[in-house]
Amino acid sequence: MxxxxxxxxxxxxxxxxxxxxxxxxxxxxxxxxxxxxxxxxxxxxxxxxxxxxxxxxxxxxxRERHRLMQLYMDDAGIDLSDKRILHFGPEKWLMRAMSNNPDYEPADLYAPIAKFRMDITSIDRPDNHFDVIVVHHVLEHIDDDSKAMSELYRVLKPGGLGFLSVPINLSRKDTYENASITEDWERFWHFTGTDHKRFYGRDFSQKLEAVGFEVTPYRRAQSEEIRYGLAQDECIYIVKK
Incomplete structure (x- = not known):
């Protein structure tokens, strides 16, 4: 990188x-x-x-999730500089870090900084195409998140690696969804964001496993959360195919 x-x-x-x-x-x-x-x-x-x-x-x-992802890569000895990467909801930190990687694809349906216009529920790439997928704080915005997860699994190569994170309430077992909540102000109070469709619970791992992923939640000790400026109980999900 x-x-x-x-x-x-x-x-x-x-x-x-x-x-x-x-x-x-x-x-x-x-x-x-x-x-x-x-x-x-x-x-x-x-x-x-x-x-x-x-x-x-x-x-x-x-931000917190970016530093946690970097800590995981440091621990695992992962270098993304020569990987074919799909990054949904592209973030400037990773875009700058990947500026010399011609196989890095920052994609989104609406974000102006995205180089590729792409629907996460219908990814315009062949099966088993990417070495790495990065999807931070995107799935909570998607109407059909199960379809999005299935598409991410489809385009990831066997043996490939993914980094996913969402706003999550670890005290809640099940993801909270309510289709009757449509106003922006209601969504903020129910789902923590004016354009969020749900508030994930601990079953987020199970949702990813249901489409085929192997899932490992990754977090650091509390002392390291303070050291690296991570949110309390900050967690990213490492997925493999």
Whole structure:
């Protein structure tokens, strides 16, 4: 992967933007964090609505799930630079890191930064095509998430690897869905997002297994959650075919 360099100009720019957006995050003493994605050490900034403090690296822009994915790859010795990758809901951190990989495909149906226009429930690629799939915080937006999971399984090569994450309530056994909830404000209160269709529970692993994936939830110890600026109980799902 292309290493994102430390840029003091970028860091100061993001600190200023963060202060203008949410001054409250600087109202208390902040713990220094470490970013495994770019090597930055220092104070992280807020991101999201509502604002999550200490969640974003001011240098590379990585969020909690990106750092957890990087930690897994570091542990497993995985290098994505020569892999054929499908990245749904592309995120700038990985797009920059993959800038030298011609087989990296950032795809989405609507996102302007996506290079490829693609429907996750009908992926325009042949079977067994990709070495790696990356799908962070996308499936909660999809009407037919089971179809999307099946399509992801179809295009992943045997032996291929996937990184998936969704907003999840680990205290809840079953995914919460309610088709009568259609207003944006209702969806926010029920599903934590104005355009979310569900709030996943612990059965997310079972949903992935139902389409054929082997699934391993991955998280770090609490001390490392603090060290790397991860959300409490932050979890990504490593899937294999």
């Amino acid at each position: 292309h290493q994102i360099p430390i840029s003091r100009r970028q860091i100061y720019k993001r600190y200023l933007q963060a202060w203008l957006k949410d001054r409250g995050q600087f109202s208390r003493k902040k713990l220094p964090r470490e970013c495994p994605n770019c090597g930055f050490e220092g104070v992280f900034i807020s991101v999201g609505r509502p604002s999550r403090w200490d969640a974003r690296c001011p240098n590379c822009g990585s």
